[in-house]
Amino acid sequence: xxxxxxxxxxxxxxxxxxxxxxxxxxxxxxxxxxxxxxxxxxxxxxxxxxxxxxxxxxxxxxxxxxxxxxxxxxxxxxxxxxxxxxxxxxxxxxxxxxxxxxxxxxxxxxxxxxxxxxxxxxxxxxxxxxxxxxxxxxxxxxxxxxxxxxxxxxxxxxxxxxxxxxxxxxxxxxxxxxxxxxxxxxxxxxxxxxxxxxxxxxxxxxxxxxxxxxxxxxxxxxxxxxxxxxxxxxxxxxxxxxxxxxxxxxxxxxxxxxxxxxxxxxxxxxxxxxxxxxxxxxxxxxxxxxxxxxxxxxxxxxxxxxxxxxxxxxxxxxxxxxxxxxxxxxxxxxxxxxxxxxxxxxxxxxxxxxxxxxxxxxxxxxxxxxxxxxxxxxxxxxxxxxxxxx
Numbered sequence: 074x075x076x077x078x079x080x081x082x083x084x085x086x087x088x089x090x091x092x093x094x095x096x097x098x099x100x101x102x103x104x105x106x107x108x109x110x111x112x113x114x115x116x117x118x119x120x121x122x123x124x125x126x127x128x129x130x131x132x133x134x135x136x137x138x139x140x141x142x143x144x145x146x147x148x149x150x151x152x153x154x155x156x157x158x159x160x161x162x163x164x165x166x167x168x169x170x171x172x173x174x175x176x177x178x179x180x181x182x183x184x185x186x187x188x189x190x191x192x193x194x195x196x197x198x199x200x201x202x203x204x205x206x207x208x209x210x211x212x213x214x215x216x217x218x219x220x221x222x223x224x225x226x227x228x229x230x231x232x233x234x235x236x237x238x239x240x241x242x243x244x245x246x247x248x249x250x251x252x253x254x255x256x257x258x259x260x261x262x263x264x265x266x267x268x269x270x271x272x273x274x275x276x277x278x279x280x281x282x283x284x285x286x287x288x289x290x291x292x293x294x295x296x297x298x299x300x301x302x303x304x305x306x307x308x309x310x311x312x313x314x315x316x317x318x319x320x321x322x323x324x325x326x327x328x329x330x331x332x333x334x335x336x337x338x339x340x341x342x343x344x345x346x347x348x349x350x351x352x353x354x355x356x357x358x359x360x361x362x363x364x365x366x367x368x369x370x371x372x373x374x375x376x377x378x379x380x381x382x383x384x385x386x387x388x389x390x391x392x393x394x395x396x397x398x399x400x401x402x403x404x405x406x407x408x409x410x411x412x413x414x415x416x417x418x419x420x421x422x423x424x425x426x427x428x429x430x431x432x433x434x435x436x437x438x439x440x441x442x443x444x445x446x447x448x449x450x451x452x453x454x455x456x457x458x459x460x461x462x463x
Contacts, residue, residue, distance in 0.1 A: 083194065083410075083411045084105075084106070084411075087105060087396070087405070087407070087408070090396050090397065090399075090400040090405060091103075091105075091400075091405050093397075093400035093401065094399075094400045094402075094403045094404060094405045095403075096403075097402070097403025098403075099403060099433060099437075100403065100433075101403055101404075101405060102403055102404045102405070102426060102430045102431075102433050102434040102437070103405045103426060103430075104364075104404060104405060104406050104422045104423045104424075104425075104426055104434065105405045105406055105407045105421075105423065106407070106423060106425075107230070107299070107382050107383065107423040107424075107425045108304055108425055109298065109299065109302040109304050109425050110425055110426060110427055111302050111353065111356060112302065113301070113302050113303060113305075113306075114301060114302065114343070114346070114349035116342055116343075116346055116349065117301060117303065117339045117342055117343045117346075117349070118339070119342075120338050120339045120341070120342035120343075121306075121335045121336070121338065121339040123338070124334060124335040124337075124338035124339070125335055127333060127334035127335050129334070130331070131331050131332060131333060131334040131337060132331065133322060133325050133326045133329075133330060133331040134162065134163075134322055135161075135162065135163040135310075135332065135337055136334075136337050136338075136341070137158065138338075138341045139163060139337045139338075139340055139341045139344075140158035140161050140163075141158060142340070142341045142344040142345055143156075143161040143163075143310050143312065143344060144156045144157065144158060144160070144161060144312075145344070145345070146344045146345075147161075147277070147279065147293075147312055149347075150263070150274070150347070151259075151262065151274065151276075151277040151279070151280070151293075152274060152276070152277070152280055152281075153277055153279040153280060153281070153293075153312075154281070155281075155286070156279075156288075156312060157315075159315045159318065159319070160288065160312050160313060160314075160315050160318060161310060161311070161312045161318070162310060162311050162312075162318050162321060162322055162325070163308075163309070163310045163332045163337065163340065164294075164309045164310055164311060164325075164330070164332070165307050165309070165330055165331075165332055166296065166298070166307035166308070166309050167258065167260055167294050167295070167296040167298075167309040168195055169330070170294060170309065170311060171193070171195045171196060171199055171224075171258065171294070172195050172198055172199045172202065173199065173330075174199055174222070174256060174292075175199045175200055175202070175203045175205055175222060176199070176202060176203050177320075177321050177324045177325070178221075178222060178254065178317075178321075180200075180203050180205045180221055180222060181203050181204050181205060182203075182204040182205065183205075183219060184203075184205040184206070184219055184220075184221040184222070185205065185206045185207075185208050185216070185217050185218075185219045185220040185221060185222075186199065186200035186205050186206070186207050186208065186220075186221070186222045186223075186224065187208050187209075187210055187216055187220055187222070187223040187224065187253075188200075188207060188208070188209060188210075188223075188224040188226075189209065189210075189211055189224070189225070189226050189229060189234075189413075190209045190210065190211050190413055190415045190416075191229060191231055191232040191234070191385070191409075191412050191413055191415065191416055191419075192209060192224075192226065192229075192412055192413050193226060193230045193231075193258070193412070194411060194412065196224045196226075200222075205221070205222075206219070208220070209413050209414075209415065213243060213244055213247035213248070214247075216247065216251065216253075220248075220251055220253045221252075221253050221254065222253060222254050222256060223244065223248050223253050223254070223255045223256070224256050224257075224258060225241070225244060225255060225256070225257040225258065225278060226257070226258040226259075227241075227257065227258075227259060227262070227275065227276075227380070228261040228262065228264060228265070228270075228275060228379070228380030228381035229377070229380075229381060230258075230260075230261065230381060230382070230383065230412075231383050231385055231407065231409070231412045231419075231421040232376065232377040232378065232383075232385040232412075232416075232419075233261075233266075233377045233378035233379055233380050233381040233383055233384070233385055234377045234379070234380075235265065235270050235275055235379050235380040236276070237269075237276065238276050238280060238282045238283055241257075241276060241278055241280070241283040242282070242283045244278075245278065245283055245284065245290075245291065248290060249289070249290055253290070254290050254291075254292065254317065255278060255290060255291050255292070256292045256294060257277065257278035257291070257292065257293050257294065258294045259275075259277055259278070259293055259294060259295050260294070260295055260296040260298070260299060260309075261299060261380060261381040261382055262274075262275045262277065262295070262380075263275075263299075263300045263350055263354060264299070264300075264354060264357060264380055264381055264382060265379070265380045266358070266361065266378070266379055266380055267378070267379035267380075268379055270379055270380050275380055277293050278291050278292075278293050278313075279291060279293045279312060279313060288313050288314045288315075289314050289316070290314055290317070291313045291314055292311050292312070292313035292314065292317060292318075293311065293312045293313055294309070294310075294311050295309060295310055295311070295312075296308070296309040297309065297340060297343055297344075299382055300350045300353060300354075301343045301349060301350065301353070302353065303339070303340075303343065306336050306339060306340075307332070307336065308332070308336055308339065308340045308343070310340075356428075357382065357424045359428070360424045360426070360428065360431045361384070361424055363428075363431050363432060363435050364384060364422060364424065364431050364434060364435055365378075365384055366435075367434070367435035367436075367438045367439055368384060368386055368422065368438060370438070370439060370442055371438040371439065371441065371442045372388055372442070373386040373387065373388050374386065374387050374388075374389075376419070382423060382424050382425065383421045383422060383423055383424065384421070384422040384424070385419055385421055386419065386420055386421075386422060387409075387416075387418045387419045387420070388418075388420075389418060390418060391417060391418060392408035392409045392410055392416075392417055392418055392419060392420050393408060393410070395408075395418075395420050396408055396420065399420070402434075402437045402438065402441055403433075403437060404434050404437060404438075406420040406421060406422050406423075407420060407421040407422075407423070408420055408421075409421070
């Protein structure tokens with residue numbers, strides 16, 4: 074397979090629903106793609122401005138200051154002590170790494186790349202680009218022979234599923250027995266909402282409770298897009314087994330995959346400032362508290378969603394039908410069909426809209442439910458049977 078063989082970009086199929094939603098008298102509420110709308114923290118933007126004299130080529134490996142900041146962040150925020158600068162590597166956003174990792178690891182035909190059943194589609198794209206076989210599974214017991222790379226995503230996109238220490242440890246043990254590498258996409262790890270994750274930190278695959286103190290065969294992938302509103306900076310990094318990081322660095326040098334120097338400076342500051350991360354989490358918490366009950370009152374069941382940036386919901390019908398009904402309300406969501414074949418009745422709602430737009434979506438959902446209730450009541454009355462008020 075080559076890039077010419079890739080299917081059409083899936084979001085193009087949403088365009089007709091977007092047009093319908095934009096025609097709403099009060100405008101569209103776009104909850105389809107998780108692109109941050111809140112300001113970049115001033116402390117980060119200032120660091121970027123101060124580093125604009127970037128006349129020399131940046132280092133692919135990253136500045137010493139950035140690498141040390143990544144190491145310190147893993148120890149402070151993720152409960153992963155003991156890393157060194159040889160364990161970490163900056164990347165040009167996380168999506169390019171997800172897509173290129175099978176290539177950079179030397180995978181090819183005959184190899185299997187496992188990814189979650191509800192999955193960000195780029196895991197599959199990366200496997201297919203090198204002729205490997207993508208395989209959707211949440212259970213190590215079902216991994217097929219030839220599994221060489223296992224993608225985890227916790228909290229998950231789209232479903233918000235969080236993997237605890239025991240689940241992570243089981244995956245790592247199975248992978249090591251099979252000779253497979255585990256790559257854990259942890260980009261939403263600062264956004265825990267329900268149960269124990271509301272207060273406790275979401276564990277990393279590099280957590281010593283998972284690894285036994287040995288990162289062999291393991292990679293953690295992280296992005297500052299969501300926690301710091303830096304999606305436009307393409308600011309991300311990986312950490313893990315130095316025996317994997319070193320050849321990845323060599324390959325990335327050959328490919329010219331280097332972060333601009335001003336972005337590296339901004340990342341260094343962002344990683345050292347926890348206050349803006351806490352403030353952003355509270356924004357998302359407040360939006361979630363408005364949107365979730367409105368969806369539930371409108372008849373949606375929210376599944377998983379204990380962490381991350383989305384609500385994973387179903388109305389018990391095909392997702393495209395749900396998308397059509399939402400578009401009539403001026404609301405745009407993401408269909409479950411985009412995230413694998415296993416969830417055709419789910420839709421994904423992003424929390425990345427302004428407070429005003431989230432409130433508008435909630436109001437429209439509640440108004441539509443009131444209208445539906447009135448119509449049902451009128452139909453029952455007309456049939457001569459008692460209405461709910463009778």
